[in-house]
Amino acid sequence: MHTNPGIEESRHHPALPSLLAAYHLATEAEKGRPVAGPDELPERYRAEVTDPAGAFAGDTVLVAGPAEGCVVLTAGGELKRLWVAPQARGRGLATALVTEALRRAGERGTGSVRLSVWRWRADALALYRRLGFRPARPWDAREGLLSLEWRPGTAEVRRLTPGEVRERAAGGLAALLVDAVDGGASIGFLAPLEPAEAAAWWTEAAGVREVWAALDPRGRVLGAVTLARDGKANGRHRGEIARLVVHREARGQGIARRLLTAAEAHAAATGLTLLVLDTQTDSPAEHLYRATGWTPAGTIPDFAADPAGTLRPTTLYYKRLAP
Template identity: 80%
Template sequence: MNERNEASSMRPGRPGPTRIRRLTPEEVRERAADGLAALLVDAVDSGASVGFLAPLERERAAAWWSGAAGARDVWAALDPAGRVLGAVTLVRDDKANGRHRGEIARLVVHRDARGQGLGRRLLAAAEAHAAATGLSLLVLDTQTDSPAERLYQGCGWTVAGTIPDYAADPAGTLCATTLYYKRLG
């Protein structure tokens, strides 16, 4: 998929296609205060361990997205009205010896849109872009025993190991984190 192309698929029981789009830094900033912030707040409210404790204030979520603009590649899943249903970011390693790798971070899908393959499509878009732009290795981490692990394993990611008490979940409880990697190409 070309980095600016939009991919569509019909969502069961809902009108119109959901598009996966790579957002420009300007689009990330424009959507930070509304759609992207609401998405991140929803993820934390529904228990996703994505770096924030609950309750996550919308302003803090918007500030995080504004800071991500330009520092990360961002893809969003958009419904026909332009509502953000999901997002994923790709962070490139800027070290001289690590320019071949990147990190998938903040893969989130709004609870109203889960179970429709959006996470898989967002991940595929980021992976395809990474490969097309010369990256040969991706890494990510996720809370051990979370639903996200099924997604990553189903998409061909390999477990590298587990670290106990690595991060707190939204409620503040320390949880294990599983590290994954995927070779591209």
């Protein structure tokens, strides 16, 4: 199971020099030019270790955990310096770091993200290909380097009819929930989530909740979100956003934001003036909600268990819609 580590954007993170040093020392060794320590690295690499904030001025530097991994997304759209400390590997940190970098690139409208990777780094190559990177025209002539490029997807976001929800319940919609829970998302289920249980949830939701899905050109479900209207006489002005999920292979393309925007626009157009939601405190989703104008109303400790069964705090959010 993959975890959802805390990822911080910081060019001044105290662990960054040691993470970058470890990356460069390992790379030099792999190239057959091992050095004894950071002071013996080539000058351009020493500069990164000595002064990361200066070396990456204007770039996005992401750090996972207290000192577990890092990646850099340059202002020009190049992904570099992906590193996870050996003791922290096997927990999905590399995927989380790259996915977060791609998400930010997609949200700021970056047309593409490029990178170069050494041919011998099979695990990294497999990761990049799984996340949608494809071979690109080389821009670095050094022998042994492969050039890859990622471009945002062209998913269609649309509201599904109750019949369409039922038709897709046991297929793409169920697979979406299973993937989310397997990835550590706290969305009301414990792991492992059986496909039949996920399908039953969607079947029950059809006709009760309004559902939007992001579909690729072949019709595969890449993401979904639901809107539940309050049926009480004194609450018909409000609705709840829930189950905003994007498949791990499709993250970083701005799909979550598009789904949320579609649901909010429909809610406003159909008379709702207030939306609420809750999400696990410090989860990646909080960044999206805060960035799109949602207001935190408070945090409840030990509100819900994560997929592994550990009680976690939940933060409640609300958003007022223009009448």
